[in-house]
Amino acid sequence: xxxxxxxxxxxxxxxxxxxxxxxxxxxxxxxxxxxxxxxxxxxxxxxxxxxxxxxxxxxxxxxxxxxxxxxxxxxxxxxxxxxxxxxxxxxxxxxxxxxxxxxxxxxxxxxxxxxxxxxxxxxxxxxxxxxxxxxxxxxxxxxxxxxxxxxxxxxxxxxxxxxxxxxxxxxxxxxxxxxxxxxxxxxxxxxxxxxxxxxxxxxxxxxxxxxxxxxxxxxxxxxxxxxxxxxxxxxxxxxxxxxxxxx
Amino acid sequence: xxxxxxxxxxxxxxxxxxxxxxxxxxxxxxxxxxxxxxxxxxxxxxxxxxxxxxxxxxxxxxxxxxxxxxxxxxxxxxxxxxxxxxxxxxxxxxxxxxxxxxxxxxxxxxxxxxxxxxxxxxxxxxxxxxxxxxxxxxxxxxxxxxxxxxxxxxxxxxxxxxxxxxxxxxxxxxxxxxxxxxxxxxxxxxxxxxxxxxxxxxxxxxxxxxxxxxxxxxxxxxxxxxxxxxxxxxxxxxxxxxxxxxx
DNA sequence: GCAGCGGATTGACGCAGGTTAAGTCTTGCT
DNA sequence: AGCAAGACTTAACCTGCGTCAATCCGCTGC
Numbered sequence: 411x412x413x414x415x416x417x418x419x420x421x422x423x424x425x426x427x428x429x430x431x432x433x434x435x436x437x438x439x440x441x442x443x444x445x446x447x448x449x450x451x452x453x454x455x456x457x458x459x460x461x462x463x464x465x466x467x468x469x470x471x472x473x474x475x476x477x478x479x480x481x482x483x484x485x486x487x488x489x490x491x492x493x494x495x496x497x498x499x500x501x502x503x504x505x506x507x508x509x510x511x512x513x514x515x516x517x518x519x520x521x522x523x524x525x526x527x528x529x530x531x532x533x534x535x536x537x538x539x540x541x542x543x544x545x546x547x548x549x550x551x552x553x554x555x556x557x558x559x560x561x562x563x564x565x566x567x568x569x570x571x572x573x574x575x576x577x578x579x580x581x582x583x584x585x586x587x588x589x590x591x592x593x594x595x596x597x598x599x600x601x602x603x604x605x606x607x608x609x610x611x612x613x614x615x616x617x618x619x620x621x622x623x624x625x626x627x628x629x630x631x632x633x634x635x636x637x638x639x640x641x642x643x644x645x646x647x648x649x650x651x652x653x654x655x656x657x
Numbered sequence: 658x659x660x661x662x663x664x665x666x667x668x669x670x671x672x673x674x675x676x677x678x679x680x681x682x683x684x685x686x687x688x689x690x691x692x693x694x695x696x697x698x699x700x701x702x703x704x705x706x707x708x709x710x711x712x713x714x715x716x717x718x719x720x721x722x723x724x725x726x727x728x729x730x731x732x733x734x735x736x737x738x739x740x741x742x743x744x745x746x747x748x749x750x751x752x753x754x755x756x757x758x759x760x761x762x763x764x765x766x767x768x769x770x771x772x773x774x775x776x777x778x779x780x781x782x783x784x785x786x787x788x789x790x791x792x793x794x795x796x797x798x799x800x801x802x803x804x805x806x807x808x809x810x811x812x813x814x815x816x817x818x819x820x821x822x823x824x825x826x827x828x829x830x831x832x833x834x835x836x837x838x839x840x841x842x843x844x845x846x847x848x849x850x851x852x853x854x855x856x857x858x859x860x861x862x863x864x865x866x867x868x869x870x871x872x873x874x875x876x877x878x879x880x881x882x883x884x885x886x887x888x889x890x891x892x893x894x895x896x897x898x899x900x901x902x903x904x
Numbered sequence: 905g906c907a908g909c910g911g912a913t914t915g916a917c918g919c920a921g922g923t924t925a926a927g928t929c930t931t932g933c934t
Numbered sequence: 935a936g937c938a939a940g941a942c943t944t945a946a947c948c949t950g951c952g953t954c955a956a957t958c959c960g961c962t963g964c
Binding site for chain 2: 441458460461462463466467468470471481482484485486490491513514515516517520521523524525527528529530531532534535536537538539541542543544583584585586625627656
């Protein structure tokens, strides 16, 4: 099993790794620092983000328990985004150079890293589409669906309930809107009977409807067929052919 | 040299690969198809995109000569986005299963794939920030800077001139705006004396200014120091600490 | 229990970018 | 060369989301 062996690889890398605790708001790494460690988050949440000159900021990734933080450091001398703990975090320290040299020797290790990176690329590409052309409510709906499934797959969530230690500002900075509008949008989702969100817990009341409103694209949707074409509205020369499958 | 050996790896994978030609607008792969080949684009441009039910579409990646299209297929049974040729394309066919099995045996191959995937992840994460929180002109400026540098690094561009076979609709679908607004924005950049764009050629007249307006983050910027802090405007409790470095 | 602070919420109003529509310029085809 | 078809451009108007500001709510510490 690819994933079983991936887990074993991770375990073997972690085995002798020392742990470290970060307080909430503490940096795991700052932009321009050289990261000497890759952190395997064991408990708590963190965010990778970037600050623009005028104070705008954007969160490009959340890290939950089980996430590696950050593999991209294997190919760069200095971090190009900062990472900050959103809650207290406990993480196992994987030495970057040691991981790098193990990758050179052992194809299983580099294969694991490659697969992890490729899987993340796929998810990121989907999120690009969402950020690029969806409305506020679609973005938030998509984000919630994806987050829940990610946690569920790791056994950190079930029955459409999961931890949600993020502030509305965090959600806004991730989905590319203001906290005020994130608040309005969350209210709309709540009033539509789609979700419940209190005390740092999220409950998705109607996953199917939420996923559909988000154009969330997963085999996990009960009827994949429902998401199919309905094309025909589109034509035009430089447009993409109408035969491209939708969502 | 990591990159030299990466090139050799690519060459060795390509050596006996048959070529294929695609016409403009022809699909390299359609969503939901199982991709049996990974294409190494040798000539022409392509785009990876997704169509939403209501006809909105978003391009998540452009492929230019030298790009692999698409490594993510190594970890999935069916493509989750379609890829279409924007111009006539010539591509070398790498058998997916053969590449996969070589990765299992030869650490150099999986290392190359891992590094390629990680580097692309980094670039994608930067683009996420741009899509997420920048204005129309910043997005387009960023896109042009990145595109030019990507081509230059491969020797496909110099003197701030490069091919640009994309329609305004393509640019719009990539940057997440309408073709009309992309047109307005390109006009503004032209009138500001930053770029020239005609006959499918792009000329960047003032790269430094364009990069600065885009908050383009690269060591290649003449004075990296100029991009530094100016922080101090930000505070507040759940905000990110003001000590996070900006762009 | 109460004070104080950070986060959530709501409302009024403005603007960047979307929409629609009417041209004009390019390019490829015959 | 001549003619479409497609790409680009501009203008007028509209709207989703940003901005600003006031208020409320729920912790935490005393």
